Amino acid sequence: MMRHEVYITTNEVKVDGKVLSHNENGSALLTELYRAHVGDYPKFFKMDTLSKLGFVASELLLQAEGAPRFEPREDRAVVFFNRSASLQADTAYQETIQDPNNFYPSPAAFVYTLPNIVTGEIAIRNKYFGETSFIVMEHCDESIMARELQNAFLDPMTQSILGGWLDCTDENHFEANLFLVEKSHVPCSEVSCQQLNESTNNN
Amino acid sequence: MDDLIYTLKQQIIEALNLEDMTPEDIDENASLFGEGLGLDSIDALELIVLMEKNYGIKLKDPSQGKEIFKSVAVMADFIQKNRTK
Numbered sequence: 001m002m003r004h005e006v007y008i009t010t011n012e013v014k015v016d017g018k019v020l021s022h023n024e025n026g027s028a029l030l031t032e033l034y035r036a037h038v039g040d041y042p043k044f045f046k047m048d049t050l051s052k053l054g055f056v057a058s059e060l061l062l063q064a065e066g067a068p069r070f071e072p073r074e075d076r077a078v079v080f081f082n083r084s085a086s087l088q089a090d091t092a093y094q095e096t097i098q099d100p101n102n103f104y105p106s107p108a109a110f111v112y113t114l115p116n117i118v119t120g121e122i123a124i125r126n127k128y129f130g131e132t133s134f135i136v137m138e139h140c141d142e143s144i145m146a147r148e149l150q151n152a153f154l155d156p157m158t159q160s161i162l163g164g165w166l167d168c169t170d171e172n173h174f175e176a177n178l179f180l181v182e183k184s185h186v187p188c189s190e191v192s193c194q195q196l197n198e199s200t201n202n203n
Numbered sequence: 204m205d206d207l208i209y210t211l212k213q214q215i216i217e218a219l220n221l222e223d224m225t226p227e228d229i230d231e232n233a234s235l236f237g238e239g240l241g242l243d244s245i246d247a248l249e250l251i252v253l254m255e256k257n258y259g260i261k262l263k264d265p266s267q268g269k270e271i272f273k274s275v276a277v278m279a280d281f282i283q284k285n286r287t288k
Contacts, residue, residue, distance in 0.1 A: 045223070104255065107248035108248075111245055
């Protein structure tokens with residue numbers, strides 16, 4: 001399997017290293033990518049920004065892979081990492097309960113107040129029945145990520161992983177670096193934290 | 204009643220993030236769930252919040268929603284009869 005990779009920030013999109021042209025920035029960029037490259041999953045509009053980011057990035061990645069889609073499979077895991085957990089969704093939900101005189105907890109906001117919701121969104125969309133996990137770290141740490149990817153392959157069912165870095169602090173600060181990796185490849189150098197940490201520091 | 208139906212459609216679109224829809228796209232007699240707008244259980248909870256927030260209606264029994272949320276027209280009729288604000 002050829003290695004595939006998608007990189008998305010608030011103002012940059014790359015698929016397998018090639019820049020994808022776009023007009024919008026921030027969360028509007030994710031909607032633009034959805035309309036241009038997906039378009040058949042209205043639930044996208046209900047997602048929080050982290051899930052929108054993961055959904056769009058995974059769609060571009062799987063389109064680049066070019067393999068048959070939407071067939072039930074147990075051999076692919078979804079393993080993501082970030083440092084901000086579900087902060088943007090947490091904040092959005094908090095806003096619905098902040099004012100005692102305007103206290104209307106939003107169920108739609110609440111359901112996204114866990115980072116691993118996005119792994120479920122992707123698994124449901126693609127009929128993946130393998131392991132899904134979301135590891136939150138203080139900062140991008142290649143050694144931890146490699147270890148967790150290797151651990152995921154200890155499950156004899158898992159033959160490939162859709163994984164990577166997926167971080168969002170608000171609608172204008174997010175970053176995805178997703179990839180597909182096979183069991184036969186040692187996943188110790190799939191993600192370069194240098195690029196991610198530099199970008200994080202610039203935000 | 205027509206004004207209420209139109210306003211309700213706008214509020215539903217906003218509350219449920221039906222981004223590609225306008226009030227004109229929603230048939231007030233069409234089913235909100237299933238084959239109509241295709242809403243799900245989380246949307247139903249959001250509609251309960253919408254009614255309380257905008258019209259002061261607190262559903263004592265959430266299972267009432269099955270009848271009330273049949274369509275926008277049914278929902279508007281219920282709101283008109285039970286609203287406190």
